[in-house]
Amino acid sequence: MVPTWPHLHLPMAGNAALLLAQMLYLQGTRQHLGMAQHDRAMLCACALTLLGLLLFTYVWPHYRARVALMSFCMALIYARHAWLLLRQGGAGLGMRFTGCCQALMCSIMMLRCVSSPWTLNDSSAQLMPTPMQVIYVGSFSLMVLLINMGQLVMVSERLRDEYRRLATQDSLTGSLTRHAWLELFHHELARLQRHPQPLCAMLIDIDWFKNVNDQYGHLVGDQVLRRVCQTLHAALRPSDGLGRYGGEEFVVLLPAVDAQGALRCAQRLCAAVAELPSNQGLPGCTVSIGVSAWRPGESCPEPMLARADAALYLAKAQGRNRACLDEALQDSANVAAAGSTVLAV
Numbered sequence: 001m002v003p004t005w006p007h008l009h010l011p012m013a014g015n016a017a018l019l020l021a022q023m024l025y026l027q028g029t030r031q032h033l034g035m036a037q038h039d040r041a042m043l044c045a046c047a048l049t050l051l052g053l054l055l056f057t058y059v060w061p062h063y064r065a066r067v068a069l070m071s072f073c074m075a076l077i078y079a080r081h082a083w084l085l086l087r088q089g090g091a092g093l094g095m096r097f098t099g100c101c102q103a104l105m106c107s108i109m110m111l112r113c114v115s116s117p118w119t120l121n122d123s124s125a126q127l128m129p130t131p132m133q134v135i136y137v138g139s140f141s142l143m144v145l146l147i148n149m150g151q152l153v154m155v156s157e158r159l160r161d162e163y164r165r166l167a168t169q170d171s172l173t174g175s176l177t178r179h180a181w182l183e184l185f186h187h188e189l190a191r192l193q194r195h196p197q198p199l200c201a202m203l204i205d206i207d208w209f210k211n212v213n214d215q216y217g218h219l220v221g222d223q224v225l226r227r228v229c230q231t232l233h234a235a236l237r238p239s240d241g242l243g244r245y246g247g248e249e250f251v252v253l254l255p256a257v258d259a260q261g262a263l264r265c266a267q268r269l270c271a272a273v274a275e276l277p278s279n280q281g282l283p284g285c286t287v288s289i290g291v292s293a294w295r296p297g298e299s300c301p302e303p304m305l306a307r308a309d310a311a312l313y314l315a316k317a318q319g320r321n322r323a324c325l326d327e328a329l330q331d332s333a334n335v336a337a338a339g340s341t342v343l344a345v
């Protein structure tokens with residue numbers, strides 16, 4: 001009997017829809033991993049599979065060849081998925097779990113591809129409870145469920161990472177948020193309770209920043225902020241905690257640095273920012289810095305920051321583009337900070 005519509009077209013349309021869905025799913029995973037381009041190799045594999053399906057449906061109808069071809073292509077897509085998630089997806093539990101499920105799905109599809117010439121005579125065999133069909137249908141259903149659960153974990157992990165980034169990284173400058181800086185302070189405090197070490201802080205304020213905004217506009221002002229932050233970051237050690245204190249003010253935590261070292265560091269930062277050329281429409285600028293040190297017994301950063309703020313106020317009053325120490329540090333700094341302005345607060 002010659003198969004007629006829908007017997008002929010429906011399986012073809014169903015297989016095409018399944019391949020399209022798998023490709024869209026693969027593309028979604030690629031985007032999740034930050035890969036924007038399409039997977040050309042997989043697109044070619046799907047196109048060839050569709051051609052083969054057309055051939056084995058209309059030109060040389062052959063049911064088992066269709067099943068083998070379709071299973072092979074699906075196995076390829078699952079293998080690609082597994083490779084992406086396990087190799088490029090990082091260490092997240094959701095990625096690893098989903099990647100392992102995809103690898104299992106690939107094995108199931110390969111098993112079906114290899115066994116179909118012996119186990120499936122025609123499409124009615126799909127409904128027979130043969131061992132291969134039971135394994136295939138049962139494991140396929142279970143794996144689809146597990147993959148969906150893995151994807152939910154992947155999405156929640158991504159959301160958690162995004163919230164963590166928003167809470168710890170300032171969106172304009174990329175420096176620490178105030179909240180993250182405070183956490184760093186308490187972490188350092190706990191560390192120096194065990195291993196006593198000096199701990200200093202700086203408050204850094206861009207000079208005349210209101211003029212930059214007024215003269216060039218807020219977008220240029222934002223770019224200046226970013227450039228200053230990058231310059232500070234490059235001039236600091238990786239262990240120093242640079243955070244945005246608010247507006248055009250930055251705060252730096254300097255673990256294991258004494259007052260003299262902190263003052264020298266602040267002078268270096270002043271010089272690095274002042275040396276920035278005005279180019280590409282960005283004006284140059286300078287910063288003023290107040291430096292203070294943690295005192296034993298202080299369990300929160302506010303007193304240290306208040307002293308740094310007072311020193312910053314004096315740096316501004318003394319003409320800007322300079323660093324000042326607070327009163328308690330004056331004596332030691334007088335020795336080391338030749339050429340810098342050291343004022344009593």
Ligand SMILES: Nc1nc2c(ncn2[C@@H]2O[C@H](COP(=O)(O)OP(=O)(O)OP(=O)(O)O)[C@@H](O)[C@H]2O)c(=O)[nH]1
Nearest residue numbers: 205206207208209210211213218219221222247248
């Ligand atoms: N473009 C931009 N401007 C900001 C941002 N945050 C704060 N500002 C601006 O920074 C300016 C701070 O100005 P002021 O506090 O008067 O200080 P200043 O002009 O830098 O003067 P001094 O600090 O005394 O040297 C204000 O105009 C704020 O609007 C920001 O994220 N982007």
